[in-house]
Amino acid sequence: ETGVTQSPTHLIKTRGQQVTLRCSSQSGHNTVSWYQQALGQGPQFIFQYYREEENGRGNFPPRFSGLQFPNYSSELNVNALELDDSALYLCASSVPPGTQYFGPGTRLLVL
Amino acid sequence: TQLLEQSPQFLSIQEGENLTVYCNSSSVFSSLQWYRQEPGEGPVLLVTVVTGGEVKKLKRLTFQFGDARKDSSLHITAAQPGDTGLYLCAGTSFSGNTGKLIFGQGTTLQVKP
Numbered sequence: 001e002t003g004v005t006q007s008p009t010h011l012i013k014t015r016g017q018q019v020t021l022r023c024s025s026q027s028g029h030n031t032v033s034w035y036q037q038a039l040g041q042g043p044q045f046i047f048q049y050y051r052e053e054e055n056g057r058g059n060f061p062p063r064f065s066g067l068q069f070p071n072y073s074s075e076l077n078v079n080a081l082e083l084d085d086s087a088l089y090l091c092a093s094s095v096p097p098g099t100q101y102f103g104p105g106t107r108l109l110v111l
Numbered sequence: 112t113q114l115l116e117q118s119p120q121f122l123s124i125q126e127g128e129n130l131t132v133y134c135n136s137s138s139v140f141s142s143l144q145w146y147r148q149e150p151g152e153g154p155v156l157l158v159t160v161v162t163g164g165e166v167k168k169l170k171r172l173t174f175q176f177g178d179a180r181k182d183s184s185l186h187i188t189a190a191q192p193g194d195t196g197l198y199l200c201a202g203t204s205f206s207g208n209t210g211k212l213i214f215g216q217g218t219t220l221q222v223k224p
Binding site: 103 | 117216
Protein backbone atom coordinates (compact mmCIF):
# COMPACT_ATOMS: atom_id res chain seq x y z
CA GLU A 1 0.00 0.00 0.00
CA THR A 2 1.47 3.37 -1.06
CA GLY A 3 1.31 6.26 1.38
CA VAL A 4 0.67 9.91 0.62
CA THR A 5 3.19 11.40 -1.80
CA GLN A 6 3.82 15.02 -2.74
CA SER A 7 5.78 16.76 -5.47
CA PRO A 8 7.99 18.62 -5.80
CA THR A 9 9.90 18.33 -2.52
CA HIS A 10 11.35 21.84 -2.77
CA LEU A 11 10.52 24.87 -4.87
CA ILE A 12 11.85 28.41 -5.18
CA LYS A 13 9.69 31.13 -6.73
CA THR A 14 9.69 34.91 -6.88
CA ARG A 15 6.97 37.29 -5.76
CA GLY A 16 4.04 37.51 -8.18
CA GLN A 17 4.63 34.10 -9.73
CA GLN A 18 2.21 31.19 -9.65
CA VAL A 19 2.88 27.70 -8.28
CA THR A 20 1.21 24.28 -8.49
CA LEU A 21 1.82 21.61 -5.88
CA ARG A 22 0.71 18.02 -6.28
CA CYS A 23 -0.48 15.30 -3.92
CA SER A 24 -1.29 11.62 -4.44
CA SER A 25 -3.58 10.23 -1.78
CA GLN A 26 -3.17 6.93 0.00
CA SER A 27 -4.86 4.00 -1.70
CA GLY A 28 -8.58 3.88 -0.90
CA HIS A 29 -8.72 7.45 0.47
CA ASN A 30 -11.23 9.79 -1.23
CA THR A 31 -10.52 12.99 0.71
CA VAL A 32 -7.51 15.29 0.52
CA SER A 33 -6.86 18.18 2.89
CA TRP A 34 -4.19 20.84 2.40
CA TYR A 35 -2.35 22.64 5.21
CA GLN A 36 0.23 25.42 5.35
CA GLN A 37 2.92 25.22 8.02
CA ALA A 38 5.02 28.31 8.60
CA LEU A 39 8.39 27.86 10.27
CA GLY A 40 7.99 27.15 13.99
CA GLN A 41 4.20 26.90 13.82
CA GLY A 42 1.58 24.18 13.67
CA PRO A 43 -0.11 23.49 10.31
CA GLN A 44 -3.05 25.71 9.30
CA PHE A 45 -6.00 24.27 7.33
CA ILE A 46 -6.29 25.65 3.79
CA PHE A 47 -9.09 23.55 2.27
CA GLN A 48 -10.38 20.04 1.76
CA TYR A 49 -11.52 18.14 -1.31
CA TYR A 50 -13.97 15.25 -1.20
CA ARG A 51 -14.87 13.36 -4.37
CA GLU A 52 -13.59 16.19 -6.60
CA GLU A 53 -15.51 18.97 -4.82
CA GLU A 54 -14.21 21.57 -2.35
CA ASN A 55 -15.62 20.52 1.00
CA GLY A 56 -14.57 23.29 3.34
CA ARG A 57 -12.07 26.12 3.43
CA GLY A 58 -9.92 27.80 6.05
CA ASN A 59 -9.03 31.47 6.34
CA PHE A 60 -7.01 31.75 3.13
CA PRO A 61 -7.56 34.20 0.24
CA PRO A 62 -9.03 33.13 -3.14
CA ARG A 63 -5.58 33.11 -4.76
CA PHE A 64 -5.22 29.74 -3.01
CA SER A 65 -7.21 27.28 -5.11
CA GLY A 66 -7.28 23.56 -5.69
CA LEU A 67 -8.47 20.62 -7.69
CA GLN A 68 -9.15 16.97 -7.06
CA PHE A 69 -9.05 14.44 -9.86
CA PRO A 70 -11.10 11.25 -10.40
CA ASN A 71 -8.24 9.17 -8.96
CA TYR A 72 -8.46 11.41 -5.83
CA SER A 73 -5.05 13.00 -6.36
CA SER A 74 -5.06 16.74 -5.83
CA GLU A 75 -3.37 20.00 -6.75
CA LEU A 76 -2.89 23.19 -4.77
CA ASN A 77 -2.45 26.34 -6.85
CA VAL A 78 -1.25 29.64 -5.46
CA ASN A 79 -1.38 32.77 -7.64
CA ALA A 80 0.41 36.09 -7.14
CA LEU A 81 2.87 34.65 -4.65
CA GLU A 82 3.81 36.75 -1.64
CA LEU A 83 6.84 36.47 0.63
CA ASP A 84 4.61 35.24 3.47
CA ASP A 85 3.57 32.26 1.34
CA SER A 86 6.98 30.71 2.10
CA ALA A 87 6.14 27.61 4.12
CA LEU A 88 5.89 23.83 4.16
CA TYR A 89 2.72 22.77 2.32
CA LEU A 90 1.27 19.51 3.55
CA CYS A 91 -1.47 17.37 2.14
CA ALA A 92 -3.28 14.68 4.08
CA SER A 93 -5.58 11.97 2.81
CA SER A 94 -8.38 10.22 4.63
CA VAL A 95 -11.69 8.42 4.44
CA PRO A 96 -14.07 10.58 6.47
CA PRO A 97 -14.46 10.67 9.38
CA GLY A 98 -11.21 8.77 9.81
CA THR A 99 -7.70 9.83 10.63
CA GLN A 100 -5.78 12.07 8.23
CA TYR A 101 -2.41 10.76 7.05
CA PHE A 102 0.15 13.29 5.91
CA GLY A 103 2.60 13.36 3.04
CA PRO A 104 6.19 14.58 3.41
CA GLY A 105 5.32 18.11 2.29
CA THR A 106 6.58 20.60 -0.29
CA ARG A 107 8.92 23.31 0.96
CA LEU A 108 8.14 26.57 -0.92
CA LEU A 109 10.45 29.56 -0.73
CA VAL A 110 9.27 32.85 -2.21
CA LEU A 111 11.98 35.43 -2.88
CA THR B 112 -12.74 30.11 16.76
CA GLN B 113 -11.39 26.85 18.11
CA LEU B 114 -7.84 27.00 19.41
CA LEU B 115 -5.47 24.49 20.91
CA GLU B 116 -2.79 25.75 23.28
CA GLN B 117 0.24 23.53 23.65
CA SER B 118 2.75 23.81 26.45
CA PRO B 119 5.61 23.99 26.83
CA GLN B 120 6.71 25.23 23.40
CA PHE B 121 10.31 24.11 23.94
CA LEU B 122 11.76 21.42 26.16
CA SER B 123 15.40 20.38 26.48
CA ILE B 124 16.08 17.48 28.82
CA GLN B 125 18.68 14.82 29.53
CA GLU B 126 18.31 11.22 28.45
CA GLY B 127 16.38 9.21 31.03
CA GLU B 128 14.21 12.06 32.30
CA ASN B 129 10.41 12.05 32.18
CA LEU B 130 8.31 14.80 30.59
CA THR B 131 4.73 15.81 29.98
CA VAL B 132 3.33 17.93 27.16
CA TYR B 133 -0.08 19.54 27.54
CA CYS B 134 -2.70 20.44 24.96
CA ASN B 135 -5.62 22.60 26.16
CA SER B 136 -8.70 24.14 24.61
CA SER B 137 -11.98 25.75 25.64
CA SER B 138 -13.69 23.77 22.85
CA VAL B 139 -14.84 20.18 22.70
CA PHE B 140 -13.30 18.01 20.00
CA SER B 141 -14.74 14.79 18.61
CA SER B 142 -11.25 13.30 18.63
CA LEU B 143 -7.70 14.39 19.23
CA GLN B 144 -4.55 13.26 17.51
CA TRP B 145 -0.90 13.46 18.49
CA TYR B 146 1.67 13.68 15.72
CA ARG B 147 5.45 13.74 15.69
CA GLN B 148 7.26 15.69 12.99
CA GLU B 149 10.92 15.62 11.95
CA PRO B 150 12.46 18.72 10.29
CA GLY B 151 11.35 19.09 6.66
CA GLU B 152 8.96 16.12 6.85
CA GLY B 153 5.24 15.66 7.31
CA PRO B 154 3.65 14.87 10.68
CA VAL B 155 3.49 11.17 11.52
CA LEU B 156 0.48 10.00 13.51
CA LEU B 157 1.25 8.61 16.97
CA VAL B 158 -2.23 8.10 18.38
CA THR B 159 -5.89 9.08 18.12
CA VAL B 160 -8.02 9.42 21.25
CA VAL B 161 -11.77 9.57 20.96
CA THR B 162 -13.44 8.85 24.31
CA GLY B 163 -13.32 11.26 27.26
CA GLY B 164 -10.96 9.93 29.93
CA GLU B 165 -9.30 7.56 27.47
CA VAL B 166 -5.69 6.56 28.13
CA LYS B 167 -3.51 4.97 25.45
CA LYS B 168 0.03 3.70 25.75
CA LEU B 169 2.61 3.38 23.00
CA LYS B 170 5.78 1.88 24.53
CA ARG B 171 7.18 4.70 26.70
CA LEU B 172 4.53 7.21 25.57
CA THR B 173 1.24 7.62 27.45
CA PHE B 174 -1.58 9.71 25.99
CA GLN B 175 -4.64 10.89 27.90
CA PHE B 176 -7.82 12.58 26.67
CA GLY B 177 -9.59 14.77 29.21
CA ASP B 178 -12.98 13.73 30.54
CA ALA B 179 -14.64 16.71 28.82
CA ARG B 180 -12.70 16.10 25.55
CA LYS B 181 -11.19 19.59 25.70
CA ASP B 182 -7.63 18.72 26.66
CA SER B 183 -5.00 16.05 26.34
CA SER B 184 -1.55 15.19 27.58
CA LEU B 185 1.45 13.25 26.33
CA HIS B 186 3.80 11.76 28.90
CA ILE B 187 7.15 10.27 27.92
CA THR B 188 8.96 8.04 30.40
CA ALA B 189 12.75 7.73 30.34
CA ALA B 190 13.20 9.92 27.25
CA GLN B 191 15.80 8.89 24.69
CA PRO B 192 17.64 10.97 22.04
CA GLY B 193 15.50 9.26 19.40
CA ASP B 194 12.44 10.99 20.91
CA THR B 195 13.78 14.36 19.74
CA GLY B 196 11.36 16.12 17.41
CA LEU B 197 8.31 18.37 17.14
CA TYR B 198 5.20 17.03 18.87
CA LEU B 199 1.86 18.34 17.63
CA CYS B 200 -1.59 17.87 19.03
CA ALA B 201 -4.54 18.30 16.68
CA GLY B 202 -8.25 18.30 17.37
CA THR B 203 -10.78 17.20 14.78
CA SER B 204 -13.37 19.91 14.17
CA PHE B 205 -16.43 19.27 12.05
CA SER B 206 -18.23 22.01 10.12
CA GLY B 207 -20.93 20.39 8.08
CA ASN B 208 -19.26 17.49 6.34
CA THR B 209 -15.77 18.94 6.63
CA GLY B 210 -13.54 17.42 9.25
CA LYS B 211 -10.50 19.65 9.57
CA LEU B 212 -7.62 19.43 12.00
CA ILE B 213 -6.96 22.30 14.39
CA PHE B 214 -3.31 22.13 15.41
CA GLY B 215 -1.53 23.41 18.46
CA GLN B 216 1.68 25.40 18.01
CA GLY B 217 3.78 22.33 18.72
CA THR B 218 6.33 21.36 21.36
CA THR B 219 9.94 21.07 20.26
CA LEU B 220 11.62 18.37 22.33
CA GLN B 221 15.38 17.93 22.50
CA VAL B 222 16.73 14.94 24.41
CA LYS B 223 20.44 15.18 25.07
CA PRO B 224 22.54 12.02 25.51
